[in-house]
Amino acid sequence: MIYGFAPFVWMALAALIVLVPGLALLFGRGGPRDASGRRVFRLRPVRRLFGILLVALAAVSAMLALTLVQFLRLTTDTPVASVQIHEQTPGQFLLTAEVPGKPERIYPLSGDQWQIDAKVVRWRLPALLAGVPPLYRFERLSGRYSDTAREQAEPRSVHALSDWPVPDLAILKRVFPNWLPFVDVQYGSAAYMPMLDGARYRVYMDPRGAVVIRPDGQATEDALRRSGW
Numbered sequence: 001m002i003y004g005f006a007p008f009v010w011m012a013l014a015a016l017i018v019l020v021p022g023l024a025l026l027f028g029r030g031g032p033r034d035a036s037g038r039r040v041f042r043l044r045p046v047r048r049l050f051g052i053l054l055v056a057l058a059a060v061s062a063m064l065a066l067t068l069v070q071f072l073r074l075t076t077d078t079p080v081a082s083v084q085i086h087e088q089t090p091g092q093f094l095l096t097a098e099v100p101g102k103p104e105r106i107y108p109l110s111g112d113q114w115q116i117d118a119k120v121v122r123w124r125l126p127a128l129l130a131g132v133p134p135l136y137r138f139e140r141l142s143g144r145y146s147d148t149a150r151e152q153a154e155p156r157s158v159h160a161l162s163d164w165p166v167p168d169l170a171i172l173k174r175v176f177p178n179w180l181p182f183v184d185v186q187y188g189s190a191a192y193m194p195m196l197d198g199a200r201y202r203v204y205m206d207p208r209g210a211v212v213i214r215p216d217g218q219a220t221e222d223a224l225r226r227s228g229w
Contacts, residue, residue, distance in 0.1 A: 021054060022051050028051075079204050082216065083114075083200065092110060093111075093143070094107070095109050097141070099165060113144045113194050116161075117140045119137050119139055119188055124184040138161040140160055141161055143156065190211060
């Protein structure tokens, strides 16, 4: 950020500032006035050449600004939920989930890790470059065990997430009506993290349609580090 504005804003502004005189030099008449007071068109190759160079510079600046916008969009994850873990007894936890637009939910889980699963629709080009976000629906939240032997022998816990909010397909059809045929793939995406007493996490969906979980706060980061994660 520069003086409160993102770099691509300054690039777009520079492109506009350069474009205006460039168009004036390229298409302006630039000759003497006739009897009615209007200027007479003359070629003036040096003037036109400078106009072409300024317009080309404006186009390059605009392309750089657009590229930077797309880069920032493709590297910016969308937060979808906050999670807090509370241990009840060894191997038994309560996971509290806060989802935008929904009341707080509590899910009992067994194991030493928690996992969240989603079904994702990802787009092909040119829809991806146009900024169409991935469609997703979170399907389940479950407890899991880091030891596969325990996974086979110990009790499992799973909860449906059908009531979690999803992107509004009707709005997407209105905003991007021409991009809906460009479906790349439909697939499942999942992520898991350890269940540690007092740990806080953030769940994100990245622009390419992957579920991402990050620790929320230094205390959780330190706890993960101590646990060898």
